Amino acid sequence: MGEYGQFCPVAKAAEVLDQRWTLLVIRELVTGSTRFNDIHRGVPRMSRSLLSKRLNSLVGEGLVERREGDHGPEYILTPAGQELEQVIEVIGSWGIRWPGHLSDHDLDPALLVWDMHRRVDPDAIPPRRTVLGLTFHGVTPEERDWWLVLEPEAVDVCEHDPGFGTDLHLETPLHTMVGIWRGELGWNDAVRSGDLRFEGPSTLRRAVPTWFLLSPFATVERPPANRPDGRT
Amino acid sequence: MGEYGQFCPVAKAAEVLDQRWTLLVIRELVTGSTRFNDIHRGVPRMSRSLLSKRLNSLVGEGLVERREGDHGPEYILTPAGQELEQVIEVIGSWGIRWPGHLSDHDLDPALLVWDMHRRVDPDAIPPRRTVLGLTFHGVTPEERDWWLVLEPEAVDVCEHDPGFGTDLHLETPLHTMVGIWRGELGWNDAVRSGDLRFEGPSTLRRAVPTWFLLSPFATVERPPANRPDGRT
């Protein structure tokens, strides 16, 4: 990769943003992750060595500052980097409207759960610790079961049963949950169609849809008919 | 390159836009070029075979439609492609504010003149044919001299003297003209500093700054001090 040899601002920006994975790393930083491992959880399929390299590049280009925090290194967006939030927003808004539908390979449960964990509305969840169990269909056995430990101060993701009881359990094909996450169908639609099932007290069941803020792009308006085959 | 394996809209968009040169090709299409050679003049350092390949990809992804026009093939943005104008705008606005300063390699006179030719204000130029000669310093001999033939109906770029007389001549270092183009200094600043010199009738001289609309990003507001070294 590299340079374009153009004075055009679009070209100069592209020289930075074009690089594979760079836009997604920036998305993570814009989202608020600052620690290496947190950033990596947002781009799990990126090798750690490449992530390291990209972060260094971003520091060199003045978009990111690396700080030695009390608990280890932190990566913070500089003013130049912060302004890329606009870019992420516009690209994401386009990206949910137009590109073709998702392949199975795009449906990564680890990523979904990680996303869910950081879009919890602390004011909506119960005041005391609540464990939400998740079971996805259509995935490998290791990716089937997840737990979210919800507390107003912090939310944790577990790949194994945390052990102190599950208050509510949710079971659904992965693509249905992703569809909900992307705003392509509502919680209730999924329940009514039988694709999504809860197990647990009905007060909790009814409350779940308020707990999660969904994808930041879920509310982007969709084109009337963007698919030749008529699918929405 | 290729896929990211993420359902995130930013990732899905990046799979398309990430590709080297793709953003610049889209910029050309957004700008209004439809013919292969016209598009290529906007990305002269891209090989024609790669441009062909990229255009085919864009057609396959539904961003571009290829039509057989009366005068040959035409590439037109689909609705999905047209919406990328927002993306180009935001990226370019960022790109003129933040990335470091231009290297000599970024200063391509052919590109500048091509850009100038399509940002002429037809209402501002003289009603009858006017030939503007340009001489750049700091470039190879072949890139030194250019002519713009301005007519209200059409503007032509020539690498050789078109032969019917030059009404006004402009001489300046290339980087100065690029600076003007990018809105980093004014025409009058350049004249006063002695970097830019006109030869020709003073009525034309005074009118030139109104003829060109400059880069679409020339008017983007700049950060107070984006350079550690204090340069603007």
Added chain:
DNA sequence: CAGGATCCGATTAGATACTG
């Protein structure tokens, strides 16, 4: 004008292993 085909060199990204 509008490309397609081919070849080859340069990069790059992924995998793996290792460190403080």
Added chain:
DNA sequence: CAGTATCTAATCGGATCCTG
């Protein structure tokens, strides 16, 4: 936890030449 180092296979892009 937070990376770095190394190696290799794949790919990508540019240059060149060719076609209708």
